[in-house]
Amino acid sequence: MKRRGQTRSRILGCAEELMQTCGFHGFSYHHIATRLGVRNAAVHYYFPSKVDLGLALVERYRENFRFWKEQLAVRRCTAVQALESFFELEGRYREQGKVCPLGVVGVEYPGIPEPMREATRALLDEVVEWLTVTLQTGRASGDLSFAGPPGERAVSLLAALQGGLQLARIWQPSAFDRIVDELRQELGMPSGTERSALVAAG
Amino acid sequence: MKRRGQTRSRILGCAEELMQTCGFHGFSYHHIATRLGVRNAAVHYYFPSKVDLGLALVERYRENFRFWKEQLAVRRCTAVQALESFFELEGRYREQGKVCPLGVVGVEYPGIPEPMREATRALLDEVVEWLTVTLQTGRASGDLSFAGPPGERAVSLLAALQGGLQLARIWQPSAFDRIVDELRQELGMPSGTERSALVAAG
DNA sequence: GTCTATATAGAGATAGAC
């Protein structure tokens, strides 16, 4: 009845949410099937093995990230705006009680199928590369200020966000927002409250 | 044959390693039993359910952390020395390919039994409290310099280390060391290379 | 305390009807 793409992408959407909520080993074909109102075998039709599903998942993250990146480029965002968009992206995860997919793979690493790990490495490469260029550009234009190589700052920024999402789940959601505000300060960006004031002043 | 404490603590040691390597859902009673050369049922004798095991695990982390903390106090460590000890603690995890237990719970959160989550919250409280006091003391004595409340800096520090251990597994181990070096710089501590030079000159 | 044996449930996966 439905076109091929329909169910397939619903499965991926569902799996994505489960992945960032419960971890890769924290959900099963049965969970997905139940949520979508189909049977176990229907999910296997699209993704014969869980490795296939996991790999498709990570590859979709990459595609989404690329699209997101391009949108920023199209809108000719400044480095500061781009970084704020990245904070928003992670902030939405926090609102939904999710963690970063890179953190999931990092924690479950030895149990993650190799094709999936490889794709994750590639995703990480792309994210770090983008963050590096963004930080570099921002510093060159005088909008950001920080010491040391942009590539190293990029990795530590990502690590703090990733860890922050996890701590927010154990502790309190606001922990994440305070971390983001600290990161802003360290980069010489307007803080969250300053930003609110700017918006209010309009 | 062996005294009660013997096997029990071997189980906990083994479970601890598996937990920080594969995650809480990434290992089973069978894994532990095989590694220790005993049977499944022997493990269940000490920890009837996996909840019991997980809870004992987190409580042992708390005990170990308290002991570690007291040792620092006994040795009258400065704030900088104390922080370096904490970096070493996490650095040993990295060397062993492990991640921080807080990260494991953070990622698998909804699937973690509630008693274990509660104990983890308490552990996190203690770690953040200790880090906060340490940062505060160091700043008051002029050995550390950073802006903002020490409590917030404590959380972001922990998040960066935790995320760093995870990224190090996906990417490259050295990513973690570079993050630590950045954290040192941000706090006005001598960097890793400066420290090496001091030791060499020493 | 540790063993053998077993119960039960869930997960990943496949065959074949519709």
Next chain:
DNA sequence: GTCTATCTCTATATAGAC
């Protein structure tokens, strides 16, 4: 494309012998 039915393997967990 989705279903029912079923297979196999693994995981948690228990009973009872030694």
